[in-house]
Amino acid sequence: MNGQLLAGTTKGVFIVDGAGSQQTLEARHVRDLTMVGGRLFAAAAPGLFASDDGGRTWSVTQLTDYDVWQVRAASNGLLYASTEPAHLFRSDDLGETWTEIESFANLPEAAAWCVPVEPPMPGRARALAIDEDDPNRIWVGVEVGGVARTTDGGQTWTVDLPGGNPDLHMMFPHPAEAGVLFITTGYGRFDGIAEEIEGNAGVFRSDDYGRTWEYAWKGITPRYSRPMCIDRRSPYSVTVASAPTAFSHYRDDGGAGAALYRSDDQSRSWRSLCDPAHSPSHANFHGLTVDPDNTGGVLVGTDTGEVWRVSNDAQWTALGSGLPLVWSLTAV
Numbered sequence: 001m002n003g004q005l006l007a008g009t010t011k012g013v014f015i016v017d018g019a020g021s022q023q024t025l026e027a028r029h030v031r032d033l034t035m036v037g038g039r040l041f042a043a044a045a046p047g048l049f050a051s052d053d054g055g056r057t058w059s060v061t062q063l064t065d066y067d068v069w070q071v072r073a074a075s076n077g078l079l080y081a082s083t084e085p086a087h088l089f090r091s092d093d094l095g096e097t098w099t100e101i102e103s104f105a106n107l108p109e110a111a112a113w114c115v116p117v118e119p120p121m122p123g124r125a126r127a128l129a130i131d132e133d134d135p136n137r138i139w140v141g142v143e144v145g146g147v148a149r150t151t152d153g154g155q156t157w158t159v160d161l162p163g164g165n166p167d168l169h170m171m172f173p174h175p176a177e178a179g180v181l182f183i184t185t186g187y188g189r190f191d192g193i194a195e196e197i198e199g200n201a202g203v204f205r206s207d208d209y210g211r212t213w214e215y216a217w218k219g220i221t222p223r224y225s226r227p228m229c230i231d232r233r234s235p236y237s238v239t240v241a242s243a244p245t246a247f248s249h250y251r252d253d254g255g256a257g258a259a260l261y262r263s264d265d266q267s268r269s270w271r272s273l274c275d276p277a278h279s280p281s282h283a284n285f286h287g288l289t290v291d292p293d294n295t296g297g298v299l300v301g302t303d304t305g306e307v308w309r310v311s312n313d314a315q316w317t318a319l320g321s322g323l324p325l326v327w328s329l330t331a332v
Helices: 108-112
Strands: 005-009 012-017 020-026 032-036 039-044 047-051 067-073 079-084 088-091 124-130 138-143 146-150 158-160 168-173 181-185 202-206 224-230 238-243 259-263 285-290 298-302 307-310 316-320 326-331
Touching: 005 032, 005 039, 005 298, 005 316, 012 316, 020 047, 032 067, 032 326, 047 067, 067 124, 124 168, 138 168, 146 168, 168 224, 202 224, 202 238, 224 285, 238 285, 298 326
Parallel strands: 285 326
Antiparallel strands: 005 012, 005 326, 012 020, 032 039, 039 047, 039 067, 067 079, 079 088, 079 124, 124 138, 138 146, 146 158, 168 181, 181 202, 181 224, 224 238, 238 259, 285 298, 298 307, 307 316
16 A cells, blocks of 8 residues: 555554554544644544654644544634534644534534433534535534534534434535535434334435435445445545444344445445455444545455455455454545
8 A cells, every 4th residue: 555554443543554553542432533734633532632743653632521523624724523422623723722613512402412322322423524615614413413514614503304314424525516415324313213214324415515415325235324435536436334233243143244335426326345255244344434546445444353445346455454443544
């Protein structure tokens, strides 16, 4: 691989190469690795960490009182971070200091945000997207709470439930089509778990900046969709990993039963990226990112601690193993 591959895991960040892996950060649940202007951020359960040398050494940022899920940059240089419990923060100094956007957490709808387990957990702002043409247009996906969107940089918000589904996982805007967004969803609802039927979980697409949503996972199983990435190179492939339930795991009888799908036409049709050994996959997929070296290819991390390169024609190549559960991946 050209460059360096980093894996965010349940136990920290690892550099992965053909010789093995080297841990460079000890932290719980590194769910997102994001490079902004030469600075790498690791969003983790104990807070947000930053690296200025490609992930070899790390420092803790001011954002330490929350579990951080994602960090995204706006075109005006501002950074945003979404957290659990569901809060939203902004930084104007490349992540050194952070200020809360209080209007988000103070939304009337926020009182109902939760993860419906026993006992219930606070809702988490786990998905974050910013319009590349308008830095004041921001979307935040809440598990379980829906999509909060603003067109004025967070002064006011509107909350939507795509297809009636508040269980948001991942969200990405299309890199070349203004107003087009994709989200992955699950079965969580404010009062429990929805019936596991088509339409209740999967991928949704919006063509109007998130005002309305269309179910885009028709005929696809398994339906519970979580990891997603979009290639910024034409044909702007959308790749999604799915499993039967939120808790599908390699230790399950028969394995996780996970799958990996690709769309090259903005989610109107899908094809499997799984080879015979992963149809379905015994391991579940959690980390997923675009392969920078291969158009249409992706890098995949599993709950068995494996890292794979998957080509556009579904050829699987092992890049690493023996890691903790892999939540996130990036190549720097």
